[in-house]
Amino acid sequence: MRSRNLIIGSVLTAIFLVAALVSFVWTPFDVTQMNIPSKLKTPNGTNWLGTDHFGRDIFSMIMVGARTSIAVALVAVSIGMFIGVPLGLAAAARQGSLLDEVIMRGNDLVFAFPSLVIAILITAVFGPGAVNAIIAIGIFNIPVFARLTRGAALPLWQREFIMAARVAGKGSSRISLEHILPNVTNLLIVQGTIQFSLGILAEAGLSYVGLGAQPPLPSWGRMLADAQTMVSFAPHLALIPGGAIILTVLGLNLMGDGLRDLLDPRIRVDRT
């Protein structure tokens, strides 16, 4: 059945979410401790996923790295949603007006700046860090949600029940909140999970090039950067963080698909 997607996806996502939360109170080993004698071990009984070039336990690093990825993606998507959705609703309510034009052009403009470029700009000025990654990814998410919301709201404004609301004397803001928003919520939930997964990929990319979370804060992206020179003789250093990213993103995407089938199979998501 279609809910298989939802179940598998939720389980995968939950695993990493739990790992991230648990990491605040416990990890098998301390990730700040180096243990050179046991460096570069492949997965075994003591270190379930092996150790890196400094002897640090990879399993623990994955758990703590999950924190960074999830936190950055979550906050960034929230920024995108809380700013983008109202913008989209406002644009649809006043379609064709100056406000609509400005919001649309603004969207197009931000789309010309992929999150990497925004991150470059911010980092150049303010220095690297996880907060910059959040802002960069967040800013890019705003037009995604604005455009999506506007696109879903526009056909609703043509429907007769909206005219009925106007005949009942309700103004556009009221109508947007009472009638339009509840009817786009399902789409937003589904798109939200997709954007979350994209956020995790974006954060990994930024950390990989050094623009994201800085040491000592561990992140999956940086683990991959460190692994690069050693991939030929210690492939597990790249396979494991890569696998973590893939599984989390896959889990979120499956969950998104499953939610869509559950809530409303007619929803069309924006997969960019």
Add this chain to the structure above:
Amino acid sequence: MSLLAIQNLELSIHGAPILKGVSLDVAQGEIVAITGESGSGKSLTAFSVMQLLPRGTVTKGSIQLDGTDLLNAPDAEMCDLRGNDIGMVFQEPMTALNPLMTIGDQVMETILLHTSASHEEARLKAEETLTRVGLPSEKFKLARFPHELSGGQRQRVVIAMAIALRPRLLIADEPTTALDVTTQAQILDLLKDLVQDFGMGLLMITHDLAVVSGMADRIIVMRNGEVVETGETSALFANMQHEYTRALFAASSHEVDLPTNTRPDNALLVVKDAIRDYPRPRTELFAPREYNRAVNGISFTLNKGERIGLVGESGCGKSTLTRAILGLEPLQGGSITAFGQDVAPDMPAALRSGLQVVFQDPYGSFNPRHKVARIVTEPFHLLPNPPKGKDRQNRISEALIAVGLQPSDADKYIHAFSGGQRQRIAIARALIIRPELIIFDEAVSALDVSIRAQILDLIAELTQSHDLSYLFISHDLSVVRTITDRVLVMKDGEIVEDGPTEQVFNTPNHPYTASLIAAAPTLPDVKALTDVPA
């Protein structure tokens, strides 16, 4: 042997039985009409002949075209037959054509697909065919795109594609339902003409008994996937055997018992020289902005107790006028006054509460996420002190009972209701704050004939029980004739006729009104038919 012979056709989709043993035939040169209400399975029968059925369909029985089995034919064989021996015309002309291909290419495609004609030969034939269906190539170049044509013109293109190769059988599924009365008359005439000219058989699906009586040689009445009655047209109307056929006919010719209007003249709504312009999208580079005058100096008065009809074809401006009267759009000239005050988008709530509306689409008129109680009380927003608690409940129950529903329906979601029930809920919503004037905007146009009759009766009742006056907008002349005291005829943004209903229908003043009345198909006078000796 008949051209088309359907025998005991059974059809189910995903296990649910839809057609339960349908049998009919169509002879060469004959026009056979299948009629019935929604859910009768008439369209599906037509699609079965073309074998254009949705996934999960299972069929049993036999469909034969001049002896060739269609039901079990492989798709390749059906592809050869479609467009060549069997043509089909569909209901919605606005979406029936590929928006990215020229009309010439689309007609040529039929020809190039089935014959070995060269490109040039196909082009000439396409031109010929388009001219034959009423789109002469001087005015309608082959290089035109569908979006440049009106609904009626697009339907002609669809017909051209279907008959380009003189098929033996033409199937038409509600071909004129989406069209205006005058365009409908033209398209029906065209079809009749083609049948005579080409000698082909025509299987026509339509819910409109009046259309059937004017077109068909034989009628087949369907209900719930079964054939209920068939016969030669005039014979069938003279002597309807099945009670469903009789009920259908009665509903189609239903006349409402409109209580007489005894109110003193007291103007509720006064429209004076109203003008409304729309900016047109710019097509030339630096041309000045052009405007479309949708409403061009309209004036009329609606007095208390009056029930006025507004008829007009699409594009005449009646929707624009409606929105202006409801205060949803501003006027560029003239005025609209209701209850003595000006109507405008910023009018006060107290004024709005005297004027409510019932829309056309029973499926689009409600927020799918709201329960009936919330939907019906939306106009409470206009009251300075909206009722709460027990009082609110009582008002809701009152409104629901008034329209023939139960108070317990207030707790349900809208998708639990049928089209007719939804319109009742829409009327309840309009009534709940006891407005003096309601605008019915094509309120019964999307309903089946039998449901329509019930809703019209309800509206007539309400004029007495709720002291209601209304403006009834419709393109359907027969409905307007029975539900209004006075009628306004609108054309190109202007009122061309304004007078008492019966008078206008019997002796129209304006030529346009006369043409509308002439074009509208009428049901046969059953009494006259039965008086004719057999």
Add this chain to the structure above:
Amino acid sequence: MLRYCLKRLLSLVISLVVASLVIFLVIEVAPGDPASFMLGINAQEDTLNALREELGLNQSKFERYMSWSIGMLQGDFGTSYTYRTPVAQMVSDRLWVSLPLALYALALSTIIAFPAGIYAASRRGGAGDVTIMGATQLGVAIPNFWFAMMLVLVFAINLRWFSAGGFPGWDEGFFNGLKALTLPAIALALPQAAILARVMRSSLLDILNEDFIRTARAKGLSRRQALWRHALRNALIPVLTIIGLQFSFLLAGSIIIEQVFYLPGLGRLVFQSISQRDLIVVESVVMLLVFAVIVVNFIVDLAYAWVDPRLRSRT
């Protein structure tokens, strides 16, 4: 049609101007004084002032913006703070690595995605469709730089079909250059192809449900013919939008992926400049990247009008 093109062109110009303003203003917010950063904390005040004068740091914001933007139009991107060489020189060689890489990846992505998406839509629900959907589901989850590492591991280190990195330069021959860019392009293209294939499939499936497809079938067209002759062109319209967006991701991705393949593209340059606070270089690189994206989107807009005649007659 002319009006549409001119309107799009105007949009392009406005976007470029606004983008340049945004970039300029962000950099202006930068705390710190580039001159003292370059000369060190112990530099003398007059040397600092002389440098500031030379770099034009004493002019008003407006003057600096105007000289920067007009300079760019003439091909002068200023002088790097760190290397004291014209930025245009530094950037042009690297641009000719990053830009072709992004375009190569775009081409690969389209070549892979279109047949996959069309095939999946035409065999909806069948084994082929399910396989493709599964593969794309995995594909969109893969980080491109990680995939690049795996490709290097398999194809360069183990199989030795490609070199593990580096770029010989276009002077060594067009095909040699292309070969060096192939593994990176594949790494970039595959995840994007997965996305594009899904969009193609879903767009096609939507179109296949439309009335005019039924009309086409009623004329005698087979399912395949209806798909190729009628559905495909209509389905292209939303797909074109995605392609335009993809280019911006691919350009960003090419910058990231350079690190895996040691390519002399804009990435290395811009990251170094960030750590050296060479803001002129950062400004110029960002401006170029944004310019490339805006131009590609303009071309996509023109493509829309070519595909959809409805856009040509109204704006």
